Amino acid sequence: MSTVTAEKQKKIKPLNNIAERGLNVFNEDYLIDDEHENPDAIVARSYNMHSMEFGNNLKAIARAGAGVNNIPVEQCTEQGIVVFNTPGANANAVKEMVLTSLMASSRNVFDGIAWAKxxxxxxxxxxxxxxxxxxxFVGKEIKGKTLGVIGLGAIGALVANDALALDMDVIGFDPFISVNTAWNLSRNVQRANSIEELFATADYITVHVPYTDETGGMFNEESFNLMKSGVHILNFSRGELVNEADMAEALESGKVGKYITDFPNENVLKMKNAIPIPHLGASTKESEENCAVMAARQVKDFLETGNIVNSVNFPSASLPYTGRRRVTAFHRNVPNMVGQITSALSNYDLNIADMVNRSRGEYAYTMVDIEDEINGDITPSLEKKINQIEGIVTTRII
Known part of the structure; x- marks a missing residue:
């Protein structure tokens, strides 16, 4: 039975329907309240949060999914609110949908079913x-054909490996591939030296990259001209990656044989040979549960230890939690911040047992474990002292 009073329980506000298995990660030290106006953390799926006002108690937002376009990340960063996502938690679900669509579109299954009806x-x-x-509705087999995979993260790597198992040739392009992903990727995946090489080589192209200023509209008239005639393009990442006017023309001319997208809109519905799927890529019971559990665990770990994993706006940082009092601070990434924080601690005769400092762009995060016990009476004074340092965004003593 919990000894934590209701007043001291950490408040979690779920937005959308968060899988119960995820919410069950929070024990009796937490209160789940979807009406709370100033929670410690928010767990959300696709809820649009851009018009929301965040209370001064909010420390973290976890997106049960990979994309965070529905969250005002820049605003959160300025307020010292950590934004988490759950990369890889829905990867298997999306991979299965990509492979299903790859085979079904190649065999004209969708058109055939519609005709049979x-x-x-x-x-x-x-x-x-x-x-x-x-x-x-005579189609073509995917065996022996070349699949181009743009983006070899959690989803792209799974797609590439399984396409090899289906006897396809696979060529991949990802200039930012991580070491962990590289370890999981089959050595039989050919490496494209440029995206233009992939465009020119592939019979089918599937894209798994986020929407950014650089990737927006990457599928356009210029890129279509580099591709094989009749190429199939699968988009389970973001609709904005495609210039829809250019795609409509490429489909009409036959330059693009099929466009399979998980992001239908009025323009897509009018396109010849477009296959609109109603955003089903990650819509499985297992995927929703995996994302919810991963999001909840990240929030719980951060609230209890200050450790950060899979944040989109602050650096990953962790220290083994031994139960010592821990001082955490979000701050501007400027010189002498760590020195000023440790100086503030020395003013209270506190010895440092361990420390980590990580930066990401204009911001940084520092965690300091204290060797000595911190008298509860000095906690507010110590927080105030650190918060007075120019460049500090938020401070928390755990």
Missing amino acids: TLEGEGEQVGKLVESGKKQ
Whole structure:
């Protein structure tokens, strides 16, 4: 039974329907309250948070998913609010949808099913009509064809490896591939030296990169001109990666044979040979649970220890938590910040047992474990002392 009073319970505000398995990560030291106006943390899926006002008690937002376009990340950074995402938690679900769509589109399954539905009411003639009409849906096998994978993160690497198992040739492009991903990627995946090389080589192209200023509209008239005629393009990342006017023209001319996208809109629905999937890539019970559990664990660990993993706006930083009092500070990434923080601690005759400082762009994060016990009476004074340092965003003593 918890000895934590209701007043001292950490408040968690879920937005959207967060899988119960994820919320169960929070024990009796936490209160789950979707109406709380000033929680310690928010766990969300696709809820649009750009118009929300965040209370001064909010320390973290966890997105149960990979994309954070629904969260005002820059505003959160300025307020010292850590934004987490859950990369890889839904990777298997998306991978399965990519491979399903790859094979089904190549065999014209979607068009064939839609046509078969029109035979309703033909009675005993349905069988004969099927046999005579099926020739219009003759497709092609993916075995021996080349799949180009743009972005070899958690999803792209799984797609690439499984496509190899389906006897496809696979060429990948990712100038920012991580060491961990490289270890998980089959050595039989060919490396493209440029995205132009991939465009020119692939029979099918699947994209798994975030939407940024650099990637927006990367599929356009210029890139289509580099591709093989009749190429199939699969987009389970972001609709904005595609210049839709150019895609419509490429589909009409046959330069692009099929466009399979998880992000339908009015423009896509009008395109010839576009296959609009209603954002089902990560829509599995398992994926939603995996994302919720991962998000909850990251929030819980941060609130209890200050450790940061998978933040999109602050650096990853961790120290083994031994139960010592810990001072954490978000601050501007400027010279002598660590010196000023440790100087503030020395003013209270506190010895440092361990420390970590990590930076990311204009901001940094420092954690300091204290060797000595901190008298509860000095905690507010110490926090105030550190907060007075120019460049400090937020301070917390755990």
